[in-house]
Structures are given as structure tokens and as C-alpha cells.
Amino acid sequence: VASEYLEDVSKKAKSGLMFVKLVNPCSGEGAIYLFTICLQQLFEVKVFKEKHHSCFINQSVQSRGLVHFATPVDPLFLLLHYLMKADKKGKFQPLDQVVVDNVFPNCILLLKLPELEKVLHHVTEEKEIDNKKHYKYSEKKTLKWLEEKSTSFFSGDQVSTDKEEDYILYAHGLISDYIPKELSNDLSKYLKLPEPSASLPNPPSKKIRFRGCSCRETHTV
Structure with a gap:
């Protein structure tokens, strides 16, 4: 489905939706994202594949595995x-x-997101040169921002019944799907997480509340 949209991005832009291929920040390979022109927001497109699967489309049942x-x-x-x-x-x-x-020229669409410039300070140092803003990556700021991301995945009442470390380990795993391996390792050290071993407990199996939504798998970062 996504490849069809990629053939003619300009036509899809008129409908307010654009399926584009951008870099996956974890693997460095290509991945499909949805860019909404009206909301000016970025979505990642995930595919759930199952051999024996059907779904309702309007008033009919369609046998599709995707x-x-x-x-x-x-x-x-x-x-x-x-x-x-x-x-x-x-x-x-x-x-x-x-x-x-x-390789992924549509990356320029990221610069069109209206709120982007307001949050750049979380991961960059900023300097104005010739009346134009210039940026430089800040590892210190980025690790601090990722730490805040990690703790935002769970609420305080959950920490009272489960070890906070277990939740941070779980959150670190989620965030690691969106950052390079090197940065993931640096974040692990920054959060003072233990080295992976067979003796470590599994992530909490109970339902976790992500940004007000109680669920097991669905989450946003």
C-alpha cells in the first residue's frame, strides 16, 4: 500500500496525507511514515501481519493478513x-x-513541522550567526531529554507496587527502538541501568499506563 503512495508524493499531498519513506533512526534503513499536511504531524506506520486474519471494511468482511x-x-x-x-x-x-x-530526500518535510524549532533546545546547542540560527548536537541535553522520556511512561502509583528500575528498563527498551545503538548504550549508562543478564526480571507484565492510556502494547514516543 505504502509503495503506491511513494510513486507520486505530490498528488497525495493534495489530499492532506503523504506516505513517505524516511530513515529509521534506530537501524538507519528506510521506513514508511505518514505525514499529515493539515495537522502537520508525523506518524510511523507499523504493520501487523498474521496468516489467519480478517477485518471489517464498511459492511463486509475482508480476509487480509496485513x-x-x-x-x-x-x-x-x-x-x-x-x-x-x-x-x-x-x-x-x-x-x-x-x-x-x-537516499531519503523527503527528510526535508521534517523542517516543515511547526513545533520543531520550539523543541530543538532539548537536543541541541544554539548559536546565531549572521542573523540565522545554527545548531549543534548536544549529547548532554539529549541524554537528559531521553531520561525525562523514560520516566514519563509510567505514573507514580505504579512505582509503589513495582520496582522503578523495572519500569525504567522497560521504557529504555521502548526508546531504544527509536535511537541509534550507540546512543542507547549511552542512555543505559546515564540511567545507571544494570548490565543485561539472564538473572534480570522480565519487564512488568501488568498493564502499563502510557500517557493516560491503559494498554499492553500500544505506545507512542
Whole structure:
């Protein structure tokens, strides 16, 4: 389904929805995302595949093995991929010179998200040069931001019945799906998490409340 939209992005833009291929910030490979023109929001598209599966479409039952889910994703995760690459040059740069990708040219859409500039301070140092803002990746700020993300996944009443460390381990695992392996390791050290071992308990099996939603699997980052 997504490949059909990718053939002609401009036509799909007129409908207010664009399926685009952007970099997966964890693997560095391509992944399908949904960009809404009207809401100016980014969604990741996940595919649930099952051999024996049917679903209702209007008034009929369709036998299909694929279900596509679109869930909101924080664009800063994708931006981190480019900021960390640009940081190797060790200098401040305009954002439009940082977010450049010949393989995934639609990455420029990230810069059109209206709230992006307001949250860049979470992961960058900022400097104004010739009346234009320049940015540089900040590992210190990024780790602090990711720490706040980790603790936002669970509420205080849950910590009283389960070890806080178990929840942070679980949250770290979720966030690691959206950041490079190197940054995931740095975050683990920053959170002072124990080294993985067979003796560690499994993540909490009870339902966890993610941003006000009680569920087992569904979550947004």
C-alpha cells in the first residue's frame, strides 16, 4: 500500500496525507511514515501481519493478513539521526544543511513541522550567526531529554507496587527502538541501568499506563 503512495508524493499531498519513506533512526534503513499536511504531524506506520486474519471494511468482511497502524512519533528522534551525523564535523550549522539526505530526500518535510524549532533546545546547542540560527548536537541535553522520556511512561502509583528500575528498563527498551545503538548504550549508562543478564526480571507484565492510556502494547514516543 505504502509503495503506491511513494510513486507520486505530490498528488497525495493534495489530499492532506503523504506516505513517505524516511530513515529509521534506530537501524538507519528506510521506513514508511505518514505525514499529515493539515495537522502537520508525523506518524510511523507499523504493520501487523498474521496468516489467519480478517477485518471489517464498511459492511463486509475482508480476509487480509496485513493491518497497518499509524501512531504519532516525536520528529526529534528522526532529527537526532542527522544531528549526530553532522556533529562529526564539530561545528554549528543551519538546520537545512544538517537535514540533508540523498537516499531519503523527503527528510526535508521534517523542517516543515511547526513545533520543531520550539523543541530543538532539548537536543541541541544554539548559536546565531549572521542573523540565522545554527545548531549543534548536544549529547548532554539529549541524554537528559531521553531520561525525562523514560520516566514519563509510567505514573507514580505504579512505582509503589513495582520496582522503578523495572519500569525504567522497560521504557529504555521502548526508546531504544527509536535511537541509534550507540546512543542507547549511552542512555543505559546515564540511567545507571544494570548490565543485561539472564538473572534480570522480565519487564512488568501488568498493564502499563502510557500517557493516560491503559494498554499492553500500544505506545507512542
